[in-house]
Amino acid sequence: MSHPAPGRPLSRTDRSRHRRLREQGSPDRDELDAILAAGFVCHLGVSVDGSLLVVPTVYGADDTTLYFHGSAASRSLLAAPASSVCVTVTHVDGLVLARSVFEHGVNYRSAMVFGTPRPVTDPDEKWAGLRCLTEQSAPGQWDYARQPTRKELAATSLLALSLDEASVKIRTGAPDDGDTPDAELGLWAGVLPLQTRWGTLEADPALPPGIQAPPHLIERQDTAQGLRPSP
Amino acid sequence: MSHPAPGRPLSRTDRSRHRRLREQGSPDRDELDAILAAGFVCHLGVSVDGSLLVVPTVYGADDTTLYFHGSAASRSLLAAPASSVCVTVTHVDGLVLARSVFEHGVNYRSAMVFGTPRPVTDPDEKWAGLRCLTEQSAPGQWDYARQPTRKELAATSLLALSLDEASVKIRTGAPDDGDTPDAELGLWAGVLPLQTRWGTLEADPALPPGIQAPPHLIERQDTAQGLRPSP
Numbered sequence: 282m283s284h285p286a287p288g289r290p291l292s293r294t295d296r297s298r299h300r301r302l303r304e305q306g307s308p309d310r311d312e313l314d315a316i317l318a319a320g321f322v323c324h325l326g327v328s329v330d331g332s333l334l335v336v337p338t339v340y341g342a343d344d345t346t347l348y349f350h351g352s353a354a355s356r357s358l359l360a361a362p363a364s365s366v367c368v369t370v371t372h373v374d375g376l377v378l379a380r381s382v383f384e385h386g387v388n389y390r391s392a393m394v395f396g397t398p399r400p401v402t403d404p405d406e407k408w409a410g411l412r413c414l415t416e417q418s419a420p421g422q423w424d425y426a427r428q429p430t431r432k433e434l435a436a437t438s439l440l441a442l443s444l445d446e447a448s449v450k451i452r453t454g455a456p457d458d459g460d461t462p463d464a465e466l467g468l469w470a471g472v473l474p475l476q477t478r479w480g481t482l483e484a485d486p487a488l489p490p491g492i493q494a495p496p497h498l499i500e501r502q503d504t505a506q507g508l509r510p511s512p
Numbered sequence: 513m514s515h516p517a518p519g520r521p522l523s524r525t526d527r528s529r530h531r532r533l534r535e536q537g538s539p540d541r542d543e544l545d546a547i548l549a550a551g552f553v554c555h556l557g558v559s560v561d562g563s564l565l566v567v568p569t570v571y572g573a574d575d576t577t578l579y580f581h582g583s584a585a586s587r588s589l590l591a592a593p594a595s596s597v598c599v600t601v602t603h604v605d606g607l608v609l610a611r612s613v614f615e616h617g618v619n620y621r622s623a624m625v626f627g628t629p630r631p632v633t634d635p636d637e638k639w640a641g642l643r644c645l646t647e648q649s650a651p652g653q654w655d656y657a658r659q660p661t662r663k664e665l666a667a668t669s670l671l672a673l674s675l676d677e678a679s680v681k682i683r684t685g686a687p688d689d690g691d692t693p694d695a696e697l698g699l700w701a702g703v704l705p706l707q708t709r710w711g712t713l714e715a716d717p718a719l720p721p722g723i724q725a726p727p728h729l730i731e732r733q734d735t736a737q738g739l740r741p742s743p
Binding site for chain 2: 322327332334337366367371373376381382383389411418419425426428433437456460463464466467468470471472473474476479480483487488498
């Protein structure tokens, strides 16, 4: 995700891995899991009636599977669930401010998952998948809020995508031109970090007085969203 | 981007507009411009050799055009630039915490731009496009850092995508179940905002002592990244 970059999508220090990440416990697989665990919104790429769509949608991920709503793309996807998709989760960690414009870039962590989503029809798996999806963004809410009725569950379309085929790209650290002639220019260079944080709870105006937010929400206020991988 | 949602990609209060946003100055077009102006990373969906890819990459947008690196997707895209793409920019503004799991969702602003990117070959347009792209994420850096040489410029592949065909989706505000029987459950409901902020500058370890960061970077520290639309 570098700036002016001639024929290379990422700058030199990027660690790019376009390979199958089948093995749990491998460093690559650990990075995949960490990137998925740190987010809750993905960009789902689907081809619908010959048109390519990139749709933001919430997801949940467990050890083997990424879950998302079948309705996320469109009814067309539901009509043809056997098409291949790409799901990308990206965390932007900062701007890389180099001596030259050419070497400017972004520090980030990104995971792509490829495959053909499978409609989840088994009621127990659907329950577990929806719980996973809800807890990914709002941990504690599945048990706190009213859980789905049988009717709601039946009306919900859930897709499961295997984590077997995925790739991870990560860039961290300082600019790459510290050892080039540009270092003699006397220009400042470094990184401006970008941080995503939860703010302060805003009660629904329709809420009757006297109802307090539960501890799991209170404690989440003013904390960092997601986690950077340990250096 | 709601949670368990039966056959609908967005919850009831979403304002979904899948239409051409040709007219500048229209409310829709103003929203598109605001969403693009508030970000600098997009998700580019391309079909390469029959495989669908969703790639995060930096972009720049002016009144008519979105610019991104031709290398962002792959050399394959450069070999066949005449394919249609979808570029999506998403800002996640908060979690919508409803009384029922079924009504949980996300407050967000998202823009999709559709079309066939055009390789930028004119040197003046390429210069202006790269400046636009750099200034989108790092305003002030084009003039501060070393600008591209003729060789760097020639080595950089830049694509231009018209903003003529686009759609905008926005969700704001409280949960939707404040006037349903679930409101009698006595559960807290509301929104947990999510905010993206710039942190504190981190100097390149290779930087000689005595070089101060320029004012446009100093002033950006500890400020909000992007802007929410005025309510």
